[in-house]
Amino acid sequence: MTQKAGLQTNLRIEAFEEVPLNQAPDFAIEHGAVLLREFFAPNEVDALRQLVERTLTELDVNSTWGANPFESQAWLHLQRSILPSAELSALRNHRRVTNLFESIFGQSVMVERGDVCRVVWPNEPPTRPHQDHWYVGGSTQVWTLWFALSDCPLQAGPLAVILDGQNKQLHEHLGEGVGSQGCMVANDVTWTASDMRQGDAIAFHCMTVHRALLNRTQGAPRLSVDCRYQPEDEPVHTRRIDGSNARESSS
Ligand SMILES: O=C(O)CCC(=O)C(=O)O
Secondary structure, three states, X not given: XXXXXXXXXXXXXXOOOOOOHHHHHXXXXXXXXXXXXXXXXXXXXXXXXXXXXXXXXXXXXXXXXXXXXXXXXXXXXXXXXXXXXXXXXXXXXXXXXXXXHHHHHOOOEEOOOOOEEEEEOOOOOOXXXXXHHHHHOOOOOOEEEEEEOOOEOHHHOOEEEOOOOOOOOOOOEEOOOOOOOEEOOOOOOEEEOOOEOOOOXXXXXXXXXXXXXXXXXXXXXXXXXEEEEXXXXXXXXXXXXXXXXXXXXXX
16 A cells, blocks of 8 residues: 555556455455455456457447447447356356455355446546445445456556545445446545456455546457455345435436
């Protein structure tokens, strides 16, 4: 956290502290997020990367999703191809993943609490600052595992988080359109982000404010997946802690 990683436009960005895997659950609980370096071996994620690339070729999408990706038929088709795939299932349910969240939750893990495959083209507007609880609702113990399917240096627009594990308040989110709401953050806030390599991951709590950085590369899309988990004995619903419903304002 203390190492300076660089500046993107006017964002202040510091690199993640690197902690060994056996300390990751405690670090994640304390700070609201943790970087998991080499969480998957490159060969473990490569089959999924290839499936995503084949699907993009079939869909003939090669430079943009258009004005709102989440409303594009091609994007929906990508999700329908990737989310039920055996390639993703092998990673989503990997013992390393369930062990991590079992340690964080102190109990068994429920998988498939909302997973997304991301293909982010150069210069497309990056994901706005938000908290996943706004979009998912339900348990305030939902965590996300975001992992890179191919190398993703800062220039290619990886995930950035605000490490503030003590702050579990839901912020107001504003904005029109599917998946386009975001929350306000102070101009001088410090974001935490690192160069990500294929198989590196970030686990973060549903109240942790996060965003994506802009993909400033030429040509190559950023490929990643985010999978969500919660304790098995927590109810599944879409009501937020403020009583509003995640379904109503995010669709
Ligand atoms: O990868 C991205 O662009 C955004 C990811 C995200 O917001 C999430 O995993 O909740």
